Amino acid sequence: MASRDANGATWYVLRYEHDFVPRTPAPANPWETPSLGSEVFYDAGRHVLELLPQPSGAAMDPLPGIAVDVNGEIYRSDPSARAVVKRCCDGSESELVCERGVFARPAGLALDRRGLLYVADPIARRVVVVLPDDGSVAGVLAGGLREPVDVAVTPEGAIYVADRAAGLIVRFNSRFERCGDFVPRGAIGLPAEPAPIALAIDADGAILVADASHPRLLRFDPAGVPLADLHLAAAIQSLEGGGVALDALDKAYGRSAPRFLAGVCAPPHPPRDGGVRLAEVHRALRLLQLRLPQRFHACGTYVSTALDGGLPGTAWHKIEIDADLPPGTWLKIQAATSDDPSRFVDSDPAKVPPFEPFEDVTSCAAAPKVPSDVPDRLVQAAAGRFLRLRLVLGSDGSATPSVRAVRVFYPRVSYLDLLPRVFRRDAGSARFLEQFLGLFEHVFTGVEDRYEQFSRELNPDAAPLDVINWLGCLVDLAFDPSWPLARRRALVGAAMDLYRRRGTPAGLAQYIEIYTGVTPAILEGFLERPVTPPLVGVAGSVLGCTTQLARPNRFAGPEETLVRRFAHRFTVVVPTDDACDEHVLLPVIDFIVSANKPAHTIHALRPVRAESLVGVARVGLDLVAGTRTAPKTQLGGCPVPGAPPPPPSVLGQDSVLGNRRPGYLRPAGIELS
16 A cells, blocks of 8 residues: 655555465465564454463463442352352341352352342352342253353343353353353464353453453354454453442452442442443453453564565665554564565575664564654665565563554655755765754654645545534534535535525525435526416406406505515425435425525425426426326317227327428338328
8 A cells, every 4th residue: 555745755554464464375476475473463353463472371260259239239259158248338248148058169240130140150060040139049050061160141131151171151041041152262372272261241242251371351242253352451441330340349359459440339220221231330340350361472573575666776764653562562673675576585694685774683682672652763774676674573571562554655755855965975974964854854744744634634525524524614514413424525515606606596406406416496486476467358368267366455455465475485396206205305405495595585395296286287397298108198079989998199209289290200111291
């Protein structure tokens, strides 16, 4: 992907999967495909290049069970006492009343919208469903479970159980019947033997799974299809119900639990559905307690394809990196150039162009690190048509850098070209001066790019929605929220022309046509006013036909009545297809006309369809003479009683009014005289 900046420099952008993942099958030339070290991978779901997690020697243990009901009461598991403890809002605690031996070692807890409490019991290899009010057992989920350590319930009532020993996520329906399972093995670098230790239901219905040896949350759809992984930190930032969950953690486990906010003891249900709220709070409880292993490889490399500058001796300009560098991580950027791409894979190491600024392409510690607040750097390699980029991702093991995109600019934009040649007399000094001026070039080019971007956004054909709305405010255009982007762009583009013709029939018709795509007809009332008064008894004036008698008006004279009927009034005739079309179009057109018509005028909307009514139809608007079909038409005369009806005829095709004209109606083989 290539484009240009304000100074005419072109760039390559590496941001898609095919830019980072080696191609299969491999091309004939090795420099035509990228390469990845065994320590890095590209996450296609999140579109980032990262270090792979390193196998951890110590696996995480399951979370202590905790759940909150809609009344604000907290339930937590106590494995040592083999019981579930209930804590009320008044601070009192008591064991959940159950028969002796119901729980062997309670672990994960969950509540559903029916008020049932699910208790995972890994020792007994089952999930016990109890009624919290009296501790009676409502059901048991077994179905071949080996070590159920956690349980989660969706707002719809589906039950998911994490079976650590079996490495499965088992699904039960609301009748406690096992209806399927799946192996949580969707992530790259996941151990061959999964060990799920925690479950949660995400806001979009996805199943969040925490593995004992994986540094990220795994995501699956309800059927078990793998989705993109999720960072725990990102999941915590977007928590809903977090305040209630933090308060519950504090009351259940004391101040040793993680705390970020101060909560209150209140029912955790908003006006919306209680089942959804329960799922939100339980998800927050699990994520706020969760601590996943965070060990990554110390170093990993990526080498791009050979980027083509187009001309031999191309001076490559700079490299920009879009990446996240958490504390404890770093990134190194290197480039190698050559006019012959085959030299990148030459069998003779002495002929391979070195990655600047050093020749050791195997060490992770030799290249300079890129600070997180410096997103770009100049290319130090010599001029050459082709360039290969090498990224070195490093970490102390606690986190991984995440590279989203790389942009490589060419040819070199140097302010040294604007100075006299005397400044190039010494090569070393010229190189230093060029790099020094590059600092100013970076700032000034950014300013120029913003000016150009602003100019492009002023173009209605290219501006995004938010800019179009802003431009509409500048020219005082009112947009209905339902108006699509394409219509808004057309209106902003025609704004100057619309303002020149605002209030005129042509301007109103243009505005309506731009938005609806329908060409209306605007009929002004004064054009229908009689030109000369008709006189009764004069030839051509027939009482009841051309002349009508109106009711007398005691409050207005004839002249005022004539003005009220025809002056300052107009009708907008809108062609429509059906009643649904009228229901959608007429309110919008009425809004457009009301906002743009002269203030002293009165308008009326008249939808018309493909039909005609005697006394109402207007030729060219809702009446068309000369259709293709005529079911029964007879011109003149009377039908003969008992005789069959005459064949259909179509005016203008096989029926002509007036004298015949030679050549007008000429069927094959017939000459008309």
